[in-house]
Amino acid sequence: MNIEFNRGLSRVHDAMEGLVYCYKDNYKHIYEEYNLSLNKAAEEAFVFIKERITMDIANSDLFFSRETGAAITFARSRFIPSDLSVDNFVDYLIGLSDEEVKLIVLSNLNSAGPKISHEELILISQDGTRIMDFLRNIKLSSSIKWEALEFFRDVRSSMKGFIELVKRYIPIYKKILSRNKKLIETFENYVESGINSEGEVFFTKLVKDSIRLDAEEIIIGTLFFRSRTLICTIVGEKLYIFIGMDYEETVRLSLGAGDASISVFKNVSDKTRFQILNLLKDKDLYGQEIADKVGITLATVSYHMNYLLASNLVTLEKVGQKGYYSLRKDTLKKSVDFLNNNFNL
Numbered sequence: 001m002n003i004e005f006n007r008g009l010s011r012v013h014d015a016m017e018g019l020v021y022c023y024k025d026n027y028k029h030i031y032e033e034y035n036l037s038l039n040k041a042a043e044e045a046f047v048f049i050k051e052r053i054t055m056d057i058a059n060s061d062l063f064f065s066r067e068t069g070a071a072i073t074f075a076r077s078r079f080i081p082s083d084l085s086v087d088n089f090v091d092y093l094i095g096l097s098d099e100e101v102k103l104i105v106l107s108n109l110n111s112a113g114p115k116i117s118h119e120e121l122i123l124i125s126q127d128g129t130r131i132m133d134f135l136r137n138i139k140l141s142s143s144i145k146w147e148a149l150e151f152f153r154d155v156r157s158s159m160k161g162f163i164e165l166v167k168r169y170i171p172i173y174k175k176i177l178s179r180n181k182k183l184i185e186t187f188e189n190y191v192e193s194g195i196n197s198e199g200e201v202f203f204t205k206l207v208k209d210s211i212r213l214d215a216e217e218i219i220i221g222t223l224f225f226r227s228r229t230l231i232c233t234i235v236g237e238k239l240y241i242f243i244g245m246d247y248e249e250t251v252r253l254s255l256g257a258g259d260a261s262i263s264v265f266k267n268v269s270d271k272t273r274f275q276i277l278n279l280l281k282d283k284d285l286y287g288q289e290i291a292d293k294v295g296i297t298l299a300t301v302s303y304h305m306n307y308l309l310a311s312n313l314v315t316l317e318k319v320g321q322k323g324y325y326s327l328r329k330d331t332l333k334k335s336v337d338f339l340n341n342n343f344n345l
Contacts, residue, residue, distance in 0.1 A: 001200065001214075001215070001216060001217075001218065002216070002217050002218070003195050003199050003200060003203060003218045003220065004195070004217075004218070004219055004220065005188075005191060005192040005195050005196075005219075005220045005221070006082065006219050006220070006221055007188060007192075007221075008083065008084055008085035008086075009077065009080065009082065009084060009219065009221050009240075010188070010221035010222045010223070010242065011085065011086050011177070012075045012080065012084050012085065012086055012089050013072070013075045013076075013077075013221060013223070013242060014221075014222075014223050014224050014225055014226075015075070015086055015089070015169070015170065015173045016071045016072045016074065016075040017072055017223065017225045017226050018045065018046070018049060018173060018176075018224075018225040019049075019055070019064060019071050019166075019169060020064050020065075020066075020069040020071055020072055021046065021225050021226070022046050022049045022050055022055075023055050023060070023064035023065065024064075024065070026064075026065075026066050027042075027043075027046050027225075029066070030066070036228060039227040039228075039245070039246055041180050041183055041224075042224060042225055042227055045176045045179075045180070045224070045225070046225075048172070048175075048176060048179075049169070049172055049173075049176075052172050053165070053168055053169055053172060055165060057161035057162060057164075057165050058150070058157070058158055058161050059147040059148075059150055059151045059158050059161075061143065061144055061147055062105075062144060062147040062148055062151055063162055065144065066299070067140060067141060067144055067297075068108055068109065068112075068140070068144055069108070069299075070104075070105050070108040070109075071162070072108075073104050073105070073107060073108040074093065074104055075089075076104075076107075076233065077219070077233050077235050077238070077240040078107070078118075078233070078235045079100075079103075079104055079107075080092065082219070086170055086173060086174065087170075089166065089170065090163060090166055090167050090170060093159070093162075093163045093166060094163060096159075098155045098156065099125055099126060101155050101159055102125040102131070102152065102155060103121060103122060103125040105148070105151065105152075106121050106124060106125055106131070106134065107121060109134075109135075109138050109140070109148060110138075111288065111291070111297070111298040112138045112139045112140045112297070113134065113137055113138035113139065115288050115292075116134075128152070131152050132149075135148055135149060135152075176224075177224075180224065183245070184222075184224055184245070187222055187245045188222050191206070191220060191222055191243065194206070195220060203218075203220070203241075206243065206248070207230065207241075207243075207309070208251055208309075208310065208312060209312070209315075210309040210310070210312060210314070210315055210316060211232065211241070211309075211315065211316045211317075212315055212316065212317040212318070214317065214318060215234070215237060215238060215239035215318045216237045216238070217237060217238045217239070218238070218239045218240075218241065219238060219239070219240045219241070220241050220242075220243065221240070221241070221242040221243070222242065222243055222244070222245060223242050223243065223244045223245065224245060226242075226244050227244040227245045227246040227247070228244050228246045228247060228249075228250045228306065229242070229243075229244040229247065229302075229306060230242070230243055230244065230247050230306055230309060230310075231302065232316055232323050234318050234322060234323050239318050239323075247306075247310075250306065250307075250310055251310040261334065261335040261338035261339075263311040264311060264313060264331060264332065264335040265335065266311075267307060267308060267311050267313055270304075272294065272296065272300075272304055273304050273307070273308060275294050276290055276294060276301075276304060276305075276308065276314075276325075277308070277313060277314075277327060279293055279294070280314065280325060280326065280327035281327055281329075284317075284319075284324040284325060284326045285324065285325055286322040286323055286324050286325070287301050287302065287305070287323065287325070290325070305325065308325075311331070312328055312331045313327070313328055313331050313332070314326060314327060314328060315328060
């Protein structure tokens with residue numbers, strides 16, 4: 001097993017997250033909806049972006065809305081080279097062929113459809129008629145479907161507007177990096193030095209043993225904007241993990257100052273998380289299966305899994321090309337014992 005820290009991929013991914021979170025105040029709605037506190041430095045950065053850039057390009061909802069956020073997919077690990085950085089990201093976008101662009105956007109929209117394999121998506125991206133059939137079958141708002149239709153009708157024109165916006169945005173993002181250099185680099189250095197000195201042991205402590213590290217190659221990155229998030233992506237034999245700067249605080253808040261069982265009760269009392277845990281009692285499931293069964297988006301699954309992972313209620317394990325979630329029944333049993341001991345049941 002090889003574990004490495006990749007600073008360049010961290011920042012490319014983080015830059016696109018910043019655009020999507022900033023669009024139409026997405027960050028405010030997301031944090032309010034999930035009752036989270038926003039990192040002050042990140043909030044100031046969102047304001048800084050909004051004052052300097054207008055995201056009024058064609059098909060902007062397709063690129064930046066919470067419903068799709070396709071801009072982030074252009075920075076996903078499946079598609080980008082390992083040596084990519086924010087300095088050459090624009091050149092990378094310019095160099096994409098129409099077929100590659102179509103595949104990236106189809107991959108993004110696929111989470112709202114019947115979940116077609118990557119190999120099948122490649123074939124669809126090469127056939128205009130099959131693209132139209134694909135769009136008919138995805139579960140997205142009519143306005144997003146219309147923007148997607150317009151996008152595929154004129155990929156070059158749509159990408160030109162997107163690339164020009166990214167070109168204006170990258171210098172702004174680099175100023176944000178400079179303004180928060182100490183904060184960002186302190187966390188990056190902490191993660192990188194821990195991985196270099198302790199490897200698997202350090203990472204297991206960082207994620208509280210919630211991810212089973214059985215991939216041949218693991219690439220670690222950090223996030224400034226999505227500071228409370230743990231993101232996992234599987235590409236072939238590689239496992240990509242992006243850790244928000246405040247994730248460890250999220251774990252501490254989730255576990256609480258007292259007994260960890262209190263955190264379990266909080267999660268079980270949440271209707272959606274209870275549904276997820278109830279599904280996992282019978283079999284392990286991957287993210288899209290959970291989304292389909294509960295009737296929520298994959299992004300919402302990711303949000304809830306952040307807290308279930310942080311509370312040691314589930315574990316994530318790479319199986320083939322997917323990441324499967326398992327229920328930690330031992331954690332639930334400890335919580336039952338906690339009730340028995342405290343209430344003399």
